[in-house]
Amino acid sequence: MAGRGLELALMPNYFSDEAEADIDLHAALIRRAQAGERAAFDQLMEMHQQRVVTLAWRLLGTREDARDAAQEAFLRVFRHLHKYDARYEFNGWLYRIVVNVCRDMLRQRGRHGGLSLDEAAVAQLASDDDSEADALAAQERAWLQCALAELSEKERAAIVLRDLEGLPTEEVARLLGSSATTVRSQISAARQKLKAFRARHLKSRK
């Protein structure tokens, strides 16, 4: 039980609303997957697929890129699962892999931090949804991607993890392999740009 206490003490509180039984189930799944059980790994994928795809979409901007990044991230999880230390939060470890995969993809495709979304794509995304509410939500998401596209790669990763994923600044710094001071600076610069983008966006609507 002492080990269990240590494990819980080291975990950042991502799942404050989850029952302890779910945490036990999750830990057991990881142990089975580490032992090479493919069915357990499939279950892990199902549990985390939405989180992984959403983060990849926020960092890369398109559905196809998000799918490719999620696929590569899960492959890396499988290959390196034996190195995962169960005393630490699995989600933090997973986030780090997804962030690294997205960085690699951006560099390989020569985008240098820029997203591929433009205003025409925004209009297309908005028109793909059936209902008016869905269309508005899709348009907002598209504008969000346009706003994120104005940020540098590091600024975007910092603001996505801090504001959209809701992680503490210190945890964001750990995931990005940077200092908390640097991350605060990146977040500050990102918010300046987002504020300016939103002001332009609101002005163009009127």
Place this chain on the structure above:
Amino acid sequence: MNCTRIETWLPLYASSDLPALQLAQVRAHLAQCESCAASAEEFVAAHEWLRHVAAPQFDEAFYADLRYAVRQELASQPVRSMWLRLLWLKPCAVAAAVLLLAIFSLRLFQTKGVPRSDIVKTLTSPQQPDAARAPMPLTNQLAQTQKAVMTPRRIVRQRVRAVPQAETAPAEIVASAEPAPAPNTAEPEMLRIEMQTADPNIRIIWLTPKTTNASVDVSAGSLTR
């Protein structure tokens, strides 16, 4: 507190990322500065807009396709992944193997470090017949090399033991003035001087031609010529 300083803090103020002291300074400034208060409201609104944009909803077919692709990829490289896992799981075994190889190589190098020509020279003296100079098997050479290394000490001890062991005093001249037996009468008569060192097994024997002016003071333990 001036507005320029406060403006640098406003982006972090929007999400309460400022330390308590700076947060209090910003609040105090915003209470009396309309311009900065308006800017702060814009930061907060942008922050809230960002947070409340709903994440995209992907259907189950999208996720099923993703899981299928991952499974297919894993199935296509089972051997590679297994080898990689084995390599990563056994770093100590790999390190131990490298260490053993290094030790073995070092020992091999040390064994080969003794030149064979030196071994042959050591084992075959000029007085030996030609048959003794013939190359011998390596195992015999190695065995005799050990003997050769030990030989000087053994020879000294054997010679010393051949001398009567009556004297034990350290650095003592134990015999003198008696002529050594001369094998050849044509040669001059020799003086034999023996000295016993602190080590009872080591005795120094000095042979010198006997001359008329040579004298040995045995009682004083010194030799004068």
